Every structure is written in C-alpha cells, then in structure tokens.
Amino acid sequence: MEMETTSQFKALDERYVMPAFSRDMAIVKGEGSTVWDAEGKAYLDCVAGIAVCSTGHCHPAVVKAICDQAHQLIHCSNLYYVPHQGDLAKKLVEITGMHKAFFSNSGAEAMDGALKLARVRTGKKKFVAFTHGFHGRTVGSLAVTHKPAIREPFEPLGVIKTFVEYGDLDALKKVVDKDTAGVIFEPIQGEAGVIIPPDSFIEGIREICDDAGALMIADEVQTGMGRTGKWLAMQHTKVQADIVTLAKGIASGFPMGALVAREDLEFKKSEHGSTFAGGPLACAAALATIDVIEKILPDVTRKGERFGKGLAAYNPRIRGLMIGMTIGDICPGVQKTCAAQGVLVNCAADGNLRLVPPLVIMDAEIDRVVGVINGALGKVVL
Template sequence: MESKKSFMPVSDRNLKIVKGQGNYVWDDTGKKYLDCVAGIAVCNTGHCHPVITEAICRQAQRLIHTSNLYYPSNQEEFAQKLVELSGIDLGNVFMCNSGAEANEAALKLARLKTGRKEYVSFKNAFHGRISTPLSATYKPEIREPFSDFGPKCTFVDYGDLDGLKKAVTEDVAAVIVEGVQGEAGILPAPCGFYEGIREICDDKGALMICDEIQTGFGRTGEWFYYQKTSVLPDIVSMAKAIASGLPMGAIVARKDLFFAKGEHGSTFSGGPLVCAAGLATAEVLSDLIPEVCEKSELFGNLLSGKNPRICGLMIGLDVDGSNTDVRDECMKRGLLVNATGKHTIRLLPPLTIEKKEIETACRIINGVIDEASD
C-alpha cells in the first residue's frame, strides 16, 4: 500500500514535537527550541507547568467526565473564578470546548436576547471556523430560534467608528471585536475604539462581544484586553490559554443574559478535568501577569529596528520577502516563531519567558532578518 499521511493536511508543518517543559520544546531528534509560539497563545503558563500537571493528574485519578446532566464538583468554582476575572458583576458563564464554540455561544445568545439576526464584525477579524452544525440539527425547538442560517454579517474597517455607526442598524444583534487582531498579524485597536463601539452599541441596542480568545488570560498584560479600556462588554468569549492546553472555551455574559434550559448545551463542556486545569491556570497566571508589561518593553527595545507592533506579549513584525523563510531559519537556529498573513512574523511567547530568553529570541530574529535582507 502506498505510504500516505492519514491526518488531513490542514496546515503546513515540518516539525514533530515530542516534549515540552517550561519555555522549551524538543523535537523527535532531541533538538531543543525556545518556544515563542506557545501553541498559538495557549501555553501562557509554559509547557507542563508543575502546578497544572499536578492538578490535571489529581483530577484524572478522581473523575474525568460526568456530562452536564449532573454538577461536576469544580464547575461552579471555575465559573465564579471566570466571572471574578472578567469584572462582569454577577455574570453568567457557559463553558464549551474551543474558541469557535465560545463565539458561537456568544453570537447565539446575542440573537436570542435581542431578537435580531445580523452581526457586525471588522475587516481582517478572525472568530473561528464552525458554521453549520446547528442547521443540520433536527429538533425544531433547538434549531428554529436560529433558523435563517448564515446570518448577515457586515464587515467594517477596524478602527472606523463612522463606518460602524452606519453599519449597526436595528437588525444588528451584536458587534464582535478583538482588542488586537492576532491572526491578521498583531493589529492593536486604536485608542478610543472600544469606547466608541460601546457607545454605538448602547445607542442602537446591539450587544458588544469582546473576543478575548487570543488576547485573554494575561496575554496583553491584563486578564482581558478590554480591561485596558474603560468599557465592559455585554459578552466576553475566551478559550486558548484558559486551561493551559486542554481544549476549553467559555463565555461570560452580563447578569441578564443567559441561556435557559435547552437553549444551548454541549456534552463535554465544563467537565471536571478542564475545570481543574482552568483553576490551576488562573492561580499560576495571577503571579505572571504583573510581569508582562516589563517583558513586552524588553521585546520592544530589542526589536526596535524592525518596527514591531506590540501589545503585551503579542508581537508582530513585517518582513521583506517570505515570512515562512524567516520562520524556518529561526527554527534551524532553535527558535519557534509563527508566520501569519503574507509578510508577518508573530511571536506569542509563554508569559513565563525570562529576560535572557527574550534576549536570545530577539538576537536570533534580528540576525535572521538582517541576513535575509543582505
């Protein structure tokens, strides 16, 4: 039989990682890499942090799954922790299994509570890849409140409040926004943008959904990006770093916004194992978040010749020529960075990264970019 890879070729990859510890990973030949990708902003606590692995192992020996027909013992504790971290007074939590599912929950909730069907998003935004499972679900009471699948979404230039004002009509249930457009190459929101969105949403009766899937859990120096602004969202969606690598997502919604029995659900959501990992993650991150600003400044200083775009530990650099060549050369020199878009190198290091490691990463990146432009 012809030899063939069985996993679908959905991404371009050329490294087999077999071990991770702290800020490093190892490939199958034993080569060590400083990891400035961190599982795409998932491993904010580094790889296999002892507090987190201990919490996961302890929980795995006790109980792994119950379904939501029962109360998992630690689910309410983690839900209360997320409400506290979000700053949304008396907020309501729904837990799920990924970022796309968190946004699905946020957008469904907005449709349900406003009775409107449309959304507004921004050009270059990324909010996930699921679309249609609900349209193929038969039970009318689950499907019909959301029928008319493929709700209209209008895309406005990121930062354009005049355009947004025109786009948010009386048919719009919600505006969904990222504080830093990560997949687009690290494009931080302009000053005053969030305040402007909040005002427009309030005027027009639309909800403001902050997608904190990439920016959350300390990535920008606060638990959530919007905490750098003066606004609170109606709904915040989160995932990625929430449970240090176990698949999990969640939303926290304003106290009057919640799904009633049967309006939403998921078999695995908020199970005991992910909640144990989430609680341990929150504990570890609370000591790391205060260090993000200083680490961010060091990256900024050391990469200043390359015009970086930086918000906390989200760093984007545009390069001349091929960004995948730069990524691959960094890899050869023992550094993992991510290539996104056509020209951008993206760094999303663990929040545990040390000063010396930041110096090493920047030395390698500066060297590779300088040599490429010689």
C-alpha cells in the same frame, strides 16, 4: 515505547490524516518555554501552541491538577454538577468583571455560543464584524470571520452579517441599526498579525452599540487570560463588553473555551449545551492555570517591553506578550531560519511575524529570541 522520528510522523500523517494543515516538524516534549522535536533538538517556543501555553509547557501545578482530577473522575457530563466548574465560573467572573460564565471546548464554539446568546436574548438576527477578523472555523464562527479565502467556499453559512473595515467607526455607524443583534470584534486582531487599534475605536464601538441597542461582543480568545498584561485586553480601556469569549490560554493547552456575559444575558434551560464542555479535567486545568497566571501577570508588560527594546529596529506592535511586526514576504524564510537556530516564531497574515511566547518566559530567554530574530533578519541590534 520507541520514539517516532519526524519522518515516521510524516509518513503516517500523509497516509491517514486529512491534509488540512501544512507542517514539517514533530514536537514531542515541552518544559517551561522550551520544546523538543522528535530528534531531540530544543527550541525556545514563541508560538506556545498559538498563544495557548501561557504557563509554559507542562507546568507542574497544571499537570498535578489534571492528574489528581483524572484519578477521581474524568467525565460526568453536564447532566450533573461538575467538579471545579462552579469554582472556575466564579474565578472567571471575578477576573473579567462579568456576571456569569458558559463553557465550551474551543474558541470557535465560544463564539458560536455568543452568536446564539445574542440572537436569543435580543430577538434580532443581524451581526456586524470586521475585516481581517478571525473568530474560528465552525459554521457560526466562520460566518463572522472575514478572510474570504477560508470563508467563501462554505457560504452560505446561515448568519446574516456585514463586514466593516477594522478601525472605521463611520462605516460601523452606517451599518449598525435597530435590527443588529451584536458587533463582534477582537480588541487586538491576532491572526491578522497583532493589529492594535486606538482606545477610541473600542470606545466608539461601545457608543454605536448603545445607540442602536446592539450587543458588544469582544472576542478575547487570543488576547484574554493575561496575554496582554491584563486578564482581558478590554481592561486596557475603560470599556466593558456585553459578552466576552475566551479560550486558548485558559487551561494551558487542555481544550476549553468559555463565554462570560453581563448580568441580564444568560442562556435559559436547553437553549445551549455540550457533552464535554466545562468537564472536570478542563476545569481543574483552568483553575491551576489561573493560579499560575495570577502570580506572573504583573511581569507580563515588562517582558513585552524587553522584546520591544530588542526588536525596536522593526517597529514591533506590542501589548504585553502579544507581539507583531510587519516584515513582508521574507516572513516564512525568517520563521525557518529562526527554527534552524532553535527559536519557534510564526507568520500570521500579510507578512506579519507574530510572537506569543509563554508568559513565564525568562529574561535570558527573551534576549536569546531577540538575538536570533535579529540575526535572521540580518541586523544584530542587541
């Protein structure tokens, strides 16, 4: 088969694909922390499919798990017990400290499930979420996503919600009441540019939820599965949420999401479902992914600190391998310059450069990334 060039990708994309995305590169191959474009240029990948490819690209154990399962059974639906699904649910329960799991196909769907679960088990209808929070683009998850530019054109979205300034516990206290089903938050805001709140904020949400009888719903789609150096970002605090949503890094790029919930919170028969969710391939990929992450997790914080040392001049915000730094309007230019030098980074909201590399990234690769970023920013620090 002849390989397509970037301009061939572009021509087909422009003619046949709805223009919801802006892109100018074609990534066609990956291995470890490196990806290659259609012309064969290599890049160290600190985007990792947006915090997804934590085990690196095409980790042999994940590839093998998917291929082995594909030879056995690709799909059977949730009308039957699904190979690997129970094992994966058990593993997720063990690493998150929650009670049971429910599977979805994406992070947005995991949030939709959390909204439904909170509604049906509390019998309440109101939610509170935070400014700059991102929870997905489906109708339900978009309703609790703050960014007006992406949400408002689609309102009304059928979810009763109030937004409160991220970090403002006094404002939260004023709006959470006996009719609130849940408070939805990211323990670290990812799309907003890696905004890390003090532990007291997370503890305060717990207290306010407990006082009002509302559920605490932690969106760990981006922060979960080892990204911050622990299985959950919440595990950096003493607080446990009532519902946790997961996706992104859970299956190394095979589409999957999940929610895990505390003991008395579960869907009853027919309350929720999905044809593909928790399918055999996704579960096999996730089990292999967790196996790999278990081995590399102890090193994630140290690797983040190595980035931190190299980028110290820019006051980076770092928790494990979730790194953000505010560089303002030059962010798109820096992203482009880094790509030209063979390093992929990404601009999150408000001029925040975000690095979410594979957790398997090696020290020499970190040093090269840091050198390229410093060069792009015009100050070689290393």
